[in-house]
Amino acid sequence: MKKRIFSGIKPSGDLHIGNYLGAIQNWVALQEEYDSIFCVVDMHAITVPQDPATLRKRTLEIAKIYLAAGIDPKKCSIFIQSYVSEHAELAWILNTIAKIPELEKMTQFKDKSVKDGKESVLVGLFDYPVLMAADIILYDTQLVPVGKDQKQHIELARELAQRFNYKFGETFVIPEAYTKKESENIMGLDDPTKKMSKSAKSEYNYIALSDDAETVRKKIKKAVTDSGSEIVYSDDKPALKNLINIYSLLDNKTPKEVETLFVGKGYADFKSALAEVIIQFLEPFQKRMAELSDEKVLKILEDGAKKVQSIAKKKLEEVKKKIGFIV
Numbered sequence: 001m002k003k004r005i006f007s008g009i010k011p012s013g014d015l016h017i018g019n020y021l022g023a024i025q026n027w028v029a030l031q032e033e034y035d036s037i038f039c040v041v042d043m044h045a046i047t048v049p050q051d052p053a054t055l056r057k058r059t060l061e062i063a064k065i066y067l068a069a070g071i072d073p074k075k076c077s078i079f080i081q082s083y084v085s086e087h088a089e090l091a092w093i094l095n096t097i098a099k100i101p102e103l104e105k106m107t108q109f110k111d112k113s114v115k116d117g118k119e120s121v122l123v124g125l126f127d128y129p130v131l132m133a134a135d136i137i138l139y140d141t142q143l144v145p146v147g148k149d150q151k152q153h154i155e156l157a158r159e160l161a162q163r164f165n166y167k168f169g170e171t172f173v174i175p176e177a178y179t180k181k182e183s184e185n186i187m188g189l190d191d192p193t194k195k196m197s198k199s200a201k202s203e204y205n206y207i208a209l210s211d212d213a214e215t216v217r218k219k220i221k222k223a224v225t226d227s228g229s230e231i232v233y234s235d236d237k238p239a240l241k242n243l244i245n246i247y248s249l250l251d252n253k254t255p256k257e258v259e260t261l262f263v264g265k266g267y268a269d270f271k272s273a274l275a276e277v278i279i280q281f282l283e284p285f286q287k288r289m290a291e292l293s294d295e296k297v298l299k300i301l302e303d304g305a306k307k308v309q310s311i312a313k314k315k316l317e318e319v320k321k322k323i324g325f326i327v
């Protein structure tokens with residue numbers, strides 16, 4: 001029996017190379033070895049206000065990104081979260097064993113509370129880590145390939161699965177996060193102390209997967225660098241380290257090999273080479289995306305939902321029986 005992985009991305013903004021390198025690139029590699037389930041988590045997206053037409057468009061776009069990146073629907077199940085209502089049902093049940101302080105610890109809730117005041121936080125945003133726990137444990141997931149920012153949520157999923165098992169008997173597999181050191185936290189181009197983020201205020205924070213060549217060149221040229229002039233991979237040069245990471249992950253080289261390529265050269269040479277590496281990745285990727293019709297993608301998503309629904313239904317039935325519902 002293959003081990004199972006599950007992961008998803010929310011259609012709440014333009015995806016960037018941080019999302020690709022931190023999550024999707026690993027999914028593509030893991031799909032060969034694992035029983036893989038990948039989801040477009042639209043129910044997570046609505047935890048912040050969304051324009052309905054934009055949400056629909058972005059949901060399809062995320063699925064196209066998965067496919068253009070190399071996720072193979074013959075090997076994996078790809079679906080839209082809201083197609084499978086068991087996610088919401090299990091989340092409700094898990095709400096009855098989750099504790100308020102556990103959710104108050106979550107970074108997104110804390111950030112929003114500090115920024116805009118606790119009274120402005122919507123219940124959905126506060127509670128979404130429980131929905132994420134449900135997404136994961138519904139499928140007896142063993143491994144969850146994500147970026148570093150999501151590790152806190154996997155911890156909660158583990159905790160809730162263990163708590164349920166303890167209260168009602170062995171039911172859920174305890175999942176583990178899967179990250180890779182070089183890609184788990186791609187930092188903002190404008191600020192290497194914060195992660196690259198789709199909700200960043202400035203577009204100079206990220207390279208979007210939809211950026212054209214000129215935009216990439218402009219953004220990389222503007223990216224902040226550290227003092228000095230040599231191309232060295234070191235913790236005390238966080239901006240450069242981040243750029244070298246991006247280069248090495250997209251060009252399939254180790255950071256050492258990238259350093260060696262630029263011995264005796266300066267930031268300008270390095271940055272223009274990095275921009276070309278990114279463009280060489282993005283152009284064929286965008287071409288593959290453009291070739292995917294909405295109809296074809298919708299069919300893949302419907303087929304994916306059918307495949308996972310039987311797993312979800314069975315697990316939810318087991319849960320309902322255990323807690324005393326008549327099924």
Ligand code: AQP
Nearest residue numbers: 009010018019022023146147184185186196197198199
């Ligand atoms: N900077 C990053 N480096 C590495 N991995 C990252 N991920 C996100 N940012 C980085 C990973 O990408 C996946 C996307 O998940 P998501 O869109 O559901 O949520 P997110 O983590 O909240 O992503 P963003 O881009 O930061 O969006 P906003 O700004 O809307 O919150 C996850 O696996 C995540 O770890």
